[in-house]
Amino acid sequence: MDSGIISSDARLDATVAVVTAVFQVLFLCRTAYGAVSHRSHIRNLAERCMKAATRAFAQTPHSDGERLVLEKVSELRLQIARLFIKYICALLCMTLLIVLWRAMRKAPLFVSPATTLAAAVAFWIFALLDAFPAILTARRLNAMYIIMTGYWAATLSPWHVQPTNASQLSLLYLAFARMPAVGIATTPALVAVCSLFPLLVLGLRVGTGEMPEVRPFAIEFCAFIGTVVASTSVQQVLTYRIERSLQYKKMATDFNATSSLLHLMCDSVIELDADLRMVEHSPSLAALLLRGRPGATLAGTDFTDLLANAAEAGRAVELLRGLEDCPRDGVNAQAFQTHLMDSDTNKFRTEVFQVMYHTPEGHARHLIGLRDVTDQGSLSGSRAVESFSILPRSSTPMSLACSSIGSKASGPSGPNVNAQENANAGKFLSLLVDVDLQVVHTSSSFAYLGRHPAELFSTTGMQLLDRALAEVSFETPISLSALEFRLGSHYEVVSATVQLVQNPAVRSYLILVCAPSGLMPPKGSSEFSSVADLETGKHRELLVGAEYQNKLDIDLHLSARHRQGDGHLLFLYVLEKIRRLIARAADVPPSWVYFASHFLSHLASDGSSSSKGTIHCDESSFDRFHYSAVLWLTAHNSTTGGEVQFFDAQRGDWRMTVKPRPGRLAIFTSGWESIHRVTPLLIGERWSLPLFASVKAPVNTTRLSKACLRPSSTKQWEYCQDRLHQWLNAAEEDFS
Numbered sequence: 001m002d003s004g005i006i007s008s009d010a011r012l013d014a015t016v017a018v019v020t021a022v023f024q025v026l027f028l029c030r031t032a033y034g035a036v037s038h039r040s041h042i043r044n045l046a047e048r049c050m051k052a053a054t055r056a057f058a059q060t061p062h063s064d065g066e067r068l069v070l071e072k073v074s075e076l077r078l079q080i081a082r083l084f085i086k087y088i089c090a091l092l093c094m095t096l097l098i099v100l101w102r103a104m105r106k107a108p109l110f111v112s113p114a115t116t117l118a119a120a121v122a123f124w125i126f127a128l129l130d131a132f133p134a135i136l137t138a139r140r141l142n143a144m145y146i147i148m149t150g151y152w153a154a155t156l157s158p159w160h161v162q163p164t165n166a167s168q169l170s171l172l173y174l175a176f177a178r179m180p181a182v183g184i185a186t187t188p189a190l191v192a193v194c195s196l197f198p199l200l201v202l203g204l205r206v207g208t209g210e211m212p213e214v215r216p217f218a219i220e221f222c223a224f225i226g227t228v229v230a231s232t233s234v235q236q237v238l239t240y241r242i243e244r245s246l247q248y249k250k251m252a253t254d255f256n257a258t259s260s261l262l263h264l265m266c267d268s269v270i271e272l273d274a275d276l277r278m279v280e281h282s283p284s285l286a287a288l289l290l291r292g293r294p295g296a297t298l299a300g301t302d303f304t305d306l307l308a309n310a311a312e313a314g315r316a317v318e319l320l321r322g323l324e325d326c327p328r329d330g331v332n333a334q335a336f337q338t339h340l341m342d343s344d345t346n347k348f349r350t351e352v353f354q355v356m357y358h359t360p361e362g363h364a365r366h367l368i369g370l371r372d373v374t375d376q377g378s379l380s381g382s383r384a385v386e387s388f389s390i391l392p393r394s395s396t397p398m399s400l401a402c403s404s405i406g407s408k409a410s411g412p413s414g415p416n417v418n419a420q421e422n423a424n425a426g427k428f429l430s431l432l433v434d435v436d437l438q439v440v441h442t443s444s445s446f447a448y449l450g451r452h453p454a455e456l457f458s459t460t461g462m463q464l465l466d467r468a469l470a471e472v473s474f475e476t477p478i479s480l481s482a483l484e485f486r487l488g489s490h491y492e493v494v495s496a497t498v499q500l501v502q503n504p505a506v507r508s509y510l511i512l513v514c515a516p517s518g519l520m521p522p523k524g525s526s527e528f529s530s531v532a533d534l535e536t537g538k539h540r541e542l543l544v545g546a547e548y549q550n551k552l553d554i555d556l557h558l559s560a561r562h563r564q565g566d567g568h569l570l571f572l573y574v575l576e577k578i579r580r581l582i583a584r585a586a587d588v589p590p591s592w593v594y595f596a597s598h599f600l601s602h603l604a605s606d607g608s609s610s611s612k613g614t615i616h617c618d619e620s621s622f623d624r625f626h627y628s629a630v631l632w633l634t635a636h637n638s639t640t641g642g643e644v645q646f647f648d649a650q651r652g653d654w655r656m657t658v659k660p661r662p663g664r665l666a667i668f669t670s671g672w673e674s675i676h677r678v679t680p681l682l683i684g685e686r687w688s689l690p691l692f693a694s695v696k697a698p699v700n701t702t703r704l705s706k707a708c709l710r711p712s713s714t715k716q717w718e719y720c721q722d723r724l725h726q727w728l729n730a731a732e733e734d735f736s
C-alpha cells in the first residue's frame with residue numbers, strides 16, 4: 001500500500017516536473033523572441049533605467065526646476081515620515097500591550113527583556129515625535145532614517161535575539177518597518193548604506209561562528225537588495241508625480257495668463273473641444289453675432305458654422321487643426337484672420353487667436369480669442385497666418401525642392417513641418433502674386449511687397465514661371481529646381497514651388513522660394529524703401545492730354561477715356577501698387593488707404609508752366625493728405641535740374657536728393673517732416689504724377705449701428721461713442 005502511494009507520488013512529481021519544464025521552455029523561448037524583436041525598445045528602456053538610477057543617486061540639482069522638484073519630494077517624504085511615526089507608534093503600542101499583558105499573566109515572554117526595553121524606548125521617542133511634529137523637519141529625515149536602521153541592526157545583535165530567532169526578527173523588521181520606511185530617506189544611496197548595518201551585524205555573527213546557520217544572513221542579503229530597489233522605485237514615483245503636478249500647475253498658470261490676455265485683447269473668448277465645438281455658451285460672442293435670443297445657447301455649436309462661408313470654414317479648420325501636430329505637453333498658439341457672420345448675415349473680418357493645449361486627461365482643447373478687425377488694425381500683423389493663403393501643410397514638393405539646395409538652405413526635417421514656420425525661420429521666401437495685377441500681394445519679406453515678379457526673377461526665370469503657371473493646379477503644386485532670382489546686380493539660382501491659391505477676392509498664385517540667406521533682408525533693416533523703381537518701361541503711357549492735367553480726383557472713367565488700352569491698365573496697376581506700398585509703410589491694411597487727390601504735373605524749362613518749385617510740405621495743402629507718392633515719368637539730374645530735394649530741419653540743409661527717372665516712385669509722409677522742393681528745371685520738359693493718400697479706418701456702419709442700437713457691453717458703448725464722434729466730425733470728402 002505504502003509503496004503504491006510512494007510510486008504515485010513519484011509519478012506525480014515526474015509529471016509536474018515535465019509539464020513545468022515544458023512551460024519553462026515555452027516561457028524562455030517567448031522571452032528570447034520578445035527580447036530580439038523589441039531589442040531597440042529594450043535598449044531604450046535600459047538607458048532610461050540607467051538614467052533614472054543615476055538621477056536617483058545623484059542629488060545635486062542642476063537647475064531651479066530640479067531644485068524645486070527635490071524640495072517638493074522632500075515635503076512629500078516629510079508627510080510620509082509623519083504617517084510612518086503614527087503607524088510605528090500604533091504597532092509598538094500594541095506589541096508592548098501584549099508583552100505587558102503576558103507579563104501580568106506570568107505567561108512566557110516571546111521577546112528578551114532587552115528587546116522589550118528597546119521597544120519601549122523606541123515607543124517613547126516616536127510618541128514624542130508624534131506629539132511634537134515640529135521636531136521633525138525635512139532636513140532631519142535622513143538622520144531619523146540612519147538612527148532607525150542603526151536601532152534595527154542593534155536589535156539583531158546577540159544581546160537581543162537568539163541565533164534561532166534572528167531570521168524571524170529580520171523578516172518581521174523587513175515587512176513591518178524597513179520596507180515602509182524606505183520612503184523617508186531622501187536618497188536610495190543612503191538606504192543602501194544603512195541597509196549594510198544589519199547585514200554587517202548578521203555577517204559578523206555568522207563569521208565568528210556565534211550563529212551556526214547562514215540562512216538569516218541570506219535573508220538579510222535579500223532584504224538589502226529589496227530595500228534598495230524599493231527605495232529607488234519610491235524615489236522615481238515621487239519625482240514623477242511631483243514633476244507631473246508641477247507641469248500641470250505651470251500649464252494652468254500659462255493657460256490662465258493666456259486666457260486673461262485674450263480677454264483683454266479680444267471681443268470674445270471661447271473654448272472649443274477637439275471637434276471644434278464650443279464647450280460652453282459665450283454671452284460676448286452671442287452679442288457679437290446678434291445671437292443673444294433668450295434661451296438660445298452657443299454651447300455645442302460647431303465653430304465653423306459661425307464662419308462666413310464653406311471656403312473660410314475649410315481654411316479655418318485646416319489652420320486650427322494645424323497645431324495638433326505640436327508637442328502635447330505645451331501650450332501652442334497662432335493667429336490668423338477669417339470672416340465671421342452674424343445672424344443678419346453681415347460678414348466681418350475677424351482676427352482669431354488660437355491657443356491649443358491638452359487637458360490632463362489628454363483631450364485637445366482650443367482657447368479662441370476673437371477680435372473684430374473690420375475697422376481696427378490687426379494685433380498679430382505680419383505674424384498672422386493669412387487665412388487666404390493655404391500654405392501646403394507638409395510642403396512635400398517644397399521639402400524635395402529644398403533638399404536639393406543642400407547646405408545653402410536645408411529643407412525641413414519632418415513631414416509635419418509647416419511651410420509658414422519655415423518661412424518665418426528664414427528658409428523660405430513666400431511670394432503671393434496677384435495674377436491680374438502681376439504684383440506681389442503678400443510676402444514673408446516686406447521688401448518684395450508690391451514688386452512685379454519680373455523685378456524679382458530673370459527673363460528665363462519668368463518664362464519658367466509662366467510655363468509652370470500654365471500647368472499648375474490648386475491640388476498639385478509644381479516644383480522648379482533652377483529659378484534665377486535677382487539679388488542686386490546678379491542672379492542666384494534657387495529652387496521653388498508654385499501653387500495656385502484659393503482666394504475669393506484675388507486670383508493669385510504662391511511661389512515658395514528656398515531662400516539663401518541673401519534673399520532675406522536682415523530683420524529690423526529698413527525693408528521698406530521710400531524710393532522704388534517700377535520698371536515696366538512704359539510709364540510715358542501714363543501721360544495724357546491737358547484735360548487730364550487739371551484733374552485732382554482720381555477719375556477712372558476719364559483715365560480709361562484718355563489713356564487707351566495699356567495706359568489705363570498701367571494706371572490701375574500703379575495706383576494699386578502705390579496703395580499697397582503706402583499701406584505697408586503705414587502698417588495698416590490696404591483697405592485703410594484712400595487716394596485723396598492726384599494730378600499730372602508738367603514743367604517746362606522755357607518757363608511756360610506755372611510751378612516755381614516752391615519749398616513745401618503736402619499736408620499744408622489739405623490736412624487729409626497723410627502720405628504722398630510721386631511717380632516720375634521723365635528723367636532728370638543735376639545738369640537738367642528738376643530733381644526733388646528733401647529738407648533736414650535739424651541741420652537746416654537738404655538731406656536727400658532724388659533723381660527722377662521714368663517709373664521711379666517716392667513715398668513719404670505728407671507732414672512737416674517731409675519738406676521738399678523740385679529744383680529749377682534747366683533743360684527740357686518734366687512730367688510727374690504726384691498722389692496723396694489718406695490713411696484711416698473705414699467706418700463700419702454695420703458694426704456702428706450694432707454697437708449703438710443694442711450695446712451689450714461697455715466696449716460697445718465706447719466704440720459707439722468713439723465712432724459716432726469720428727463720423728459726425730469727419731470732413732465731407734471722407735464720404736465721397
Ligand SMILES: O=C(O)CCC(=O)C(=O)O
Nearest residue numbers: 601618630644678688690
Ligand atoms: O513732381 C514732383 O516731383 C513733386 C511734386 C510735388 O512735390 C507736389 O506736387 O507736391
Ligand SMILES: [Fe+2]
Nearest residue numbers: 616617618676
Ligand atoms: Fe509735394
